Structures are given as C-alpha cells and as structure tokens.
Amino acid sequence: MSDPFLIGEAMTGGYGAADILHDCTLSVEKGEIAVIVGPNGAGKSTAMKAVFGMLPLRKGEVRLGGKAITSLSPQERVRAGMGFVPQTANVFTSMTVRENLEMGAFIRQDDFSDTMDLVFDLFPILKEKATQPAGELSGGQRQQVAVGRALMTKPSVLMLDEPTAGVSPIVMDELFDKILEVAATGIAILMVEQNAKQALNIADKGFVLVQGRNRFTNTGEALLADPEVRRSFLGG
Template identity: 60%
Template sequence: MSLISLSQVEAGYGGASILNGVDLELNAGEIGVIVGPNGAGKSTMLKAMFGLVKISQGTVIFDGEDITNLAPENLSRRGIAFVPQENNVFRTLTVHENLEMGAYVRRDDYSALLDRVYDIFPPLKAKRNQPAGELSGGQRQMVAVGRALMIEPRLILLDEPTAGLSPLFMSEIFDRILAINATGVTVAMVEQNARQALAIAHKGFVLAQGRNRFTDSGSALLADPEVAKSFLGG
C-alpha cells in the first residue's frame, strides 16, 4: 500500500492551469524525485500535496486517507513536512531557535530529537547559537530541513533543496537526504540537478507541461536515451 499517491491532479493559480492530470505514488521509505523543464509544474505539484495550491480535480491520498486540499497545519499534524525553496529560515533567530520553531506542534520533551537532528547535520551543532541569516546557503538549507524533521515526519517534501549551492554543499545535502531516508522518512523532492537527484531516487517522475511524461525507477530514467536527450542535457 502506498504512503502517498496523487491521482489525476489538476491545479493552478488564478484560474490558470499548471497541473493537467498528474499522478504520483510512493511507498513508505522511498525517495521520489520530480524533474522536468522550467514551468513543467514541479513545485506546484509539491505545493498541491501540502495544501498550498488549490486542487480543482483529482485526489491526494496519504496513508489511505483523502487529504485533498486539507490545510497545511492539518497535514503537519498528520506527519507531512514541507521545505520551500526560498525564505525557509528565520534569519534573525539562532540555529537552535529555528529548530525549536519546528517543534511548535509538539507538547512533549523534544530534546532527544534535537540531538538527533544535530547528529544528521553535524555542522549545525557548532553554530547552534549563531543567527541563521549569517550562515552559508548550504547551512541554511540544513537548518530548514532540520526544522522540518522536528515534527518527526513520515513524509518530507523538499522543493529544490540544492538550488544555488556549490557542488560541495550540493553533494552534502544529497548525502543528508539519504541519511534522513535511512531513518525511515519518505522523501518527495523537486530538483533541477536531475542527474544527481535521480541517482539517489527509488522512483523518478519527469513532468512536461503539467503532465507525467515518464515515470520509472531513478536508475531506469538515467539509462533512458530519450529522457537523457530531452531532459538531462544529452
């Protein structure tokens, strides 16, 4: 049984259709990567899953329940976390305060969970008392993902987690995503660095013009000549 599935989802902004019947299915513990050209609807697909974009047709099912168009705060309580591409940290708050903000729905002692996040992102521990706005782009991304982990999500949605990062930090973020997935967290990720992302993906979804163009394992998509030519730069 799948953990998250989208079936024939249509959605957009201000009456303009961006998604035109997309499908996605991930089982628990899988990494799913959504790739495609600019304007294909990749980020809109994630936002529709998290209730940030109104779905006009189709359904989103999470753990057997229909969550179509539920509010983000309700989805957070069900175990879904979303990390946007931009403006994803509180720049004037310290690293530690940012992580604590992620625990806003908790009413228990989350100190052990904080330690676990620091174990996943060791560079943050030494900078725990530093304002997040003073960190490098890669370290801010670690803070954003770490804060999302504070709800102990079953599913984490990542929108362009390596955007604008150096190759060194890009590789480190992918390594951290693998570490998060190894703890049992299912990952759905939009990425422009398609080759690197598909290399770690259990499933890949190639979108074009708001529709599924290819769906297969990450390795199969990387080996597909048509995918390589049209979407991976040859």
C-alpha cells in the same frame, strides 16, 4: 493493490482559471526517495504545493497512509505527518540555529530534546553553530537548518522544493548524502530538483513532468538509462 504511502492522484488545478497541473500523479513510499524533474515551467513546484495543500485542486485526490487529506489545510497536513521545506525564505534569519529548530517543534506537546539530538547528529555543523543567527550561515548550512526544522515535527513524509538551489557542487553532494540518511530512517522523501542527473542518481523513483503532465515515471536508474529522457531532459 494498496495505495502508496503518499499519493497525489490525477491532480488537476492551478491559480485562478488557468490549470497548471493536468491529471498529474506523484507518489512515494516510506523510506523511499521520489524525485520530480523536468524543464523550467513544467509545474514541478506547483505539483509539490498541490500535494501539500497550497494549491486548490479542481480534480484529483491526495492520500496519506490510505486516508484522503485533500480537504486539509497545509497546517493540518503538518499535523498529519508532512514536513515541507520551501526553496526560499526557509529559515528565520534573525533567530539562532537552535531557535529555528525549536520553532519546528511548535506543534508538539511532548519533550522534543531527543529529536533535537537526532538533528544535531545528522547535521553536526548545526550543533557547532547552535547559538549563531541562521542569517550568518552559508547557503548550504541554511538548507540544513531548514531540513532540520522540518524534521523537528517528526514527519513521516519530508517534501523538499529545490534543496540544492544556489549551492556549490560539493555542498550539493553533501546535502544529497544527508537526504539519503534521512530516507534510511524510514521517512518518505518527495523532492523537486533542478539538478536532475544527480537527483535521479539517489532516487528510488523519478517523475518527469512536462507542462504539468506526467511524461515519464520509472526508477531513477531506469530514467537515467532511457535515451529519450537523457536527450530531452538530462543534456544527452
């Protein structure tokens, strides 16, 4: 069988001597949304960082499009087609919305105006506020800037770490709608999300991590319907 488009396979690693991930595997196909959920301290964001190259692995491998990228730096992974949106400090607050998006295109040598137009079509509020400093925007609007900036690199994979952290339920629903729209363009989406029920509702695939290990892996629908998953991780 061929590889998934992106896979972090049997990843073991951590910070210093202590391993946080233990034989953890995550994967996602193009146009698919894969969600990583689990209790606090389960290693969700750590697993995401491992896939992006921000955490050294003692064992395991990361492959993108069938090619091993385990030895690549995060910067090299961006050039290979990975976009990463961290949970915090993910916009340049003193720069305008448009300048933030332009920063996202820093690796590109071509004309990126078409991509800018696509981002403005996806997030109309950003076009409206293009000349406003990003620091003046609401939390949900800042998240749109952060996602838009990652999309400016024309990634084949978009990785989101807690994209709805700290936003209202209405804004969360809006962001999830936008994530569905991004996936519909053929981009693979791998995200960590604290709002597990809502995230699994839009997920093609879900990974439940506990203490850095895979506990359950299935479709979002199947995980939502699993009594043990519901009882232990989704509040019943």
